[in-house]
Amino acid sequence: MVKVALISGSLRQGSISTKIAKSVGELFPEGYEAQLVEIGNLPIYNEDIDTESNTPAEYAAFRKTIKESDAVLFVTPEYNRSITGALKNALDVASRPYGQSAWDGKPAGVISQSFGNLSGFGANHHLRQILVVLNMPTVQQPEVYLANSHQLFDENDKMNESTTEFLQSFVNTFVDLINRYQR
Numbered sequence: 001m002v003k004v005a006l007i008s009g010s011l012r013q014g015s016i017s018t019k020i021a022k023s024v025g026e027l028f029p030e031g032y033e034a035q036l037v038e039i040g041n042l043p044i045y046n047e048d049i050d051t052e053s054n055t056p057a058e059y060a061a062f063r064k065t066i067k068e069s070d071a072v073l074f075v076t077p078e079y080n081r082s083i084t085g086a087l088k089n090a091l092d093v094a095s096r097p098y099g100q101s102a103w104d105g106k107p108a109g110v111i112s113q114s115f116g117n118l119s120g121f122g123a124n125h126h127l128r129q130i131l132v133v134l135n136m137p138t139v140q141q142p143e144v145y146l147a148n149s150h151q152l153f154d155e156n157d158k159m160n161e162s163t164t165e166f167l168q169s170f171v172n173t174f175v176d177l178i179n180r181y182q183r
């Protein structure tokens with residue numbers, strides 16, 4: 001089974017990012033398992049509490065989950081033209097200890113969304129900048145910027161057809177990328 005970690009940058013209960021992540025998770029083919037990974041429980045990264053002999057249990061569990069994943073799909077809202085603090089924190093946590101980053105070499109996908117027309121472009125590209133140093137080969141095309149995101153779902157949280165179709169083509173490309181990196 002190929003494991004895909006779904007990471008939503010929003011901690012909000014009614015988060016559209018999380019809804020998108022769950023919907024996209026269902027578009028992976030047979031043999032793939034896409035699961036939402038919690039990031040809201042991670043203490044703000046602090047080297048003083050992350051030592052060789054002692055590290056928060058949440059850090060250890062999160063790093064293990066990412067290490068055991070074959071790929072990572074990020075769905076991010078935009079906060080002040082960047083990613084959320086929660087997402088940056090999660091990226092920082094699993095990038096340590098130095099030389100043992102859990103992200104290293106994992107194929108990644110990036111989706112940004114916003115309620116307005118800007119569609120999280122700033123967040124999308126700030127995240128892409130971080131994925132360079134984390135050495136995560138990332139789907140380049142199609143780029144996914146979802147505008148007016150609160151209108152993508154019906155009252156039963158079902159995503160509309162044209163967006164689903166577009167995201168299916170994105171997932172197909174992501175799967176091709178993942179397959180290239182499968183050991």
Ligand code: FNR
Pocket residue numbers: 010011012014015016017018077078079080081082113114115116118119120
């Ligand atoms: C926002 N929002 C926002 N939207 C945007 O398009 N560009 C931005 O820079 C910001 N900045 C911003 C800062 C902060 C602190 C908040 C709380 C919100 C609105 C934001 O895009 C909207 O709340 C999210 O789309 C909600 O995503 P979730 O929580 O539904 O996943």
